[in-house]
């Protein structure tokens with residue numbers, strides 16, 4: 354018996370009813386059920402108002418700007434940045450700790466003309482958004498046109514992400530891992546042009562006790578055989594004498610802990626391969642430290658396949674037992690690497706100096722054509 358039915362029958366037994374009395378009772382019951390229904394409906398409404406379950410109040414907040422960047426060989430380029438001036442592709446890596454709740458206010462500064470140009474159909478809305486993998490969020494932070502959670506040109510919107518902890522009581526896993534965020538609105542309702550233009554970045558959720566790396570590098574495999582939307586030689590712009598870490602300069606001193614986050618943003622399958630280094634196929638790439646899965650059954654690998662929207666990451670010690678050098682990092686689908694889906698991980702000497710490098714050898718057979 355439903356609660357409302359139970360209420361009616363209890364009422365009928367309690368009150369001897371005349372026809373008028375029955376009508377009054379009916380009105381009373383309808384009113385009570387109506388109020389109850391409203392109260393029941395109010396709970397999910399409050400829940401949707403921004404905070405995922407377990408995250409009553411964000412304990413950190415940040416701003417993120419979506420802007421248009423200089424074109425690359427005629428291709429529109431967009432980027433996310435902590436400030437408009439520092440926007441890049443990939444966008445900034447966003448780190449969280451399990452248990453943390455993060456409010457991110459996205460400011461859409463991409464010109465409406467550019468969004469219009471990228472739009473596949475006139476009926477699609479104009480805007481940018483922030484959609485994230487792996488962590489928890491309500492529908493209002495989904496970052497889709499479908500849920501009306503995108504940012505029209507010139508406007509801002511706050512998204513709330515929650516890095517849930519594992520729950521031993523019900524066996525549910527936490528959110529620690531290597532994830533990514535991206536636009537879901539530009540061009541099509543799936544953000545196909547937003548992602549292709551550069552609106553994506555890595556998300557790292559750490560578990561308390563995880564080792565912290567000295568450097569984190571994002572390797573985003575994209576359409577048209579690109580790494581971070583570029584092809585060699587544009588994938589590696591390290592200065593030979595004074596290399597500065599960045600999206601196109603992967604560098605570390607020998608012995609430093611380096612973290613790679615690999616993301617597949619396009620339509621193709623790729624295989625990530627790093628020369629001279631291997632890692633355990635665990636959540637962190639490590640065994641024993643910062644990982645629960647410390648067994649011999651975990652394979653050690655130096656090559657891993659990613660399909661569209663997959664992401665993974667790992668940590669290695671730069672030059673571990675192989676020393677300084679210029680280690681290739683590439684997609685191992687042969688024709689992908691042949692046309693430029695390759696870059697270099699430079700492991701410097703311990704004093705920070707660059708080991709000898711024969712820069713006369715071209716890294717890609719063909720020059721870098723336009724890529725998107």
Ligand SMILES: [Cu+2]
Pocket residue numbers: 574578621622623624684685686689690694
């Ligand atoms: Cu590939």
